[in-house]
Amino acid sequence: MVLFRGDIKCRSLQRRTSISVILPADNIHFLQDSEEIVPKPYKTLYLLHGLYGSDDIFLANTSIQKFAEDHGIAVVIPCGENSFYLDNKNAHAYYGEYVGEELLEITRNIFLLSHKREDTFIAGFSMGGYGAVRNGLKYFENFSKIGMISPALITDDIVHFRYDDNVLRSRDYYESVFGNLDEIRNSDKDPKYLIDNCPNIPDIYMACGRDDFLFEKSRDFHDYLKSKDIEATFVEAEGEHTWEFCDKYIKEFIKTITGD
Numbered sequence: 001m002v003l004f005r006g007d008i009k010c011r012s013l014q015r016r017t018s019i020s021v022i023l024p025a026d027n028i029h030f031l032q033d034s035e036e037i038v039p040k041p042y043k044t045l046y047l048l049h050g051l052y053g054s055d056d057i058f059l060a061n062t063s064i065q066k067f068a069e070d071h072g073i074a075v076v077i078p079c080g081e082n083s084f085y086l087d088n089k090n091a092h093a094y095y096g097e098y099v100g101e102e103l104l105e106i107t108r109n110i111f112l113l114s115h116k117r118e119d120t121f122i123a124g125f126s127m128g129g130y131g132a133v134r135n136g137l138k139y140f141e142n143f144s145k146i147g148m149i150s151p152a153l154i155t156d157d158i159v160h161f162r163y164d165d166n167v168l169r170s171r172d173y174y175e176s177v178f179g180n181l182d183e184i185r186n187s188d189k190d191p192k193y194l195i196d197n198c199p200n201i202p203d204i205y206m207a208c209g210r211d212d213f214l215f216e217k218s219r220d221f222h223d224y225l226k227s228k229d230i231e232a233t234f235v236e237a238e239g240e241h242t243w244e245f246c247d248k249y250i251k252e253f254i255k256t257i258t259g260d
Helices: 055-060 064-071 095-110 127-136 171-178 191-197 216-225 243-258
Strands: 002-010 017-025 026-030 034-036 044-048 074-080 122-126 143-149 203-208 231-237
Touching: 002 034, 002 095, 017 064, 017 122, 026 044, 044 095, 044 127, 044 216, 044 243, 055 064, 055 074, 055 122, 055 191, 064 074, 064 243, 074 095, 074 191, 122 127, 122 243, 127 191, 203 216, 203 243, 216 231
Parallel strands: 044 074, 044 122, 122 143, 143 203, 203 231
Antiparallel strands: 002 017, 017 074, 026 034
């Protein structure tokens, strides 16, 4: 297994930004005098962190590194700041374009990653779950599966927010990220709108804890998918909005990729 952490320069953000990359390189077991050869190029999961996170937070709070090695899949974790992985024209911070297109180009040029849609996946936790479904649908030609763990599907709620010092309830913050909140519905920031207008919807996997404050939002989105006759996996399980829940179900999503 190889773990790379470093900086890349990208045009979408007009600056350097950090990434972590897990590669399931050939595993040498010295005590057993054996070696496991992982077929190349690697299947790849682009994994998006939540609010307040960075590219190393999955490494610190989950066992994704060992799990990716054991299941022969590469994992690319970008730093998305608190952007909700959306495009901010005024700041020239096109995080949607970055994770949906440019990051794939950059990492494929550096590492032995598959260029095939069927080998390329996007997933995320909390804010990253929103980023995964938004960009997985917007850039549907690049991804075959979308994983949403405790996703922050909050676009119907934030339009009603008022001004608050807490970023989670701050209308100022959400306006800085989403723009005019009254214009989210029926735009490419609205996952339901993207579902209605996506010609080739990737497979969708959702998981959310019943005690999670975002649970009803996940159930509502899954009900919307069913109303459109779109098949999707929705796991309702015991749990809250925690790293323990994320760790368990991001691994369950990876199992749907590898067939294990």
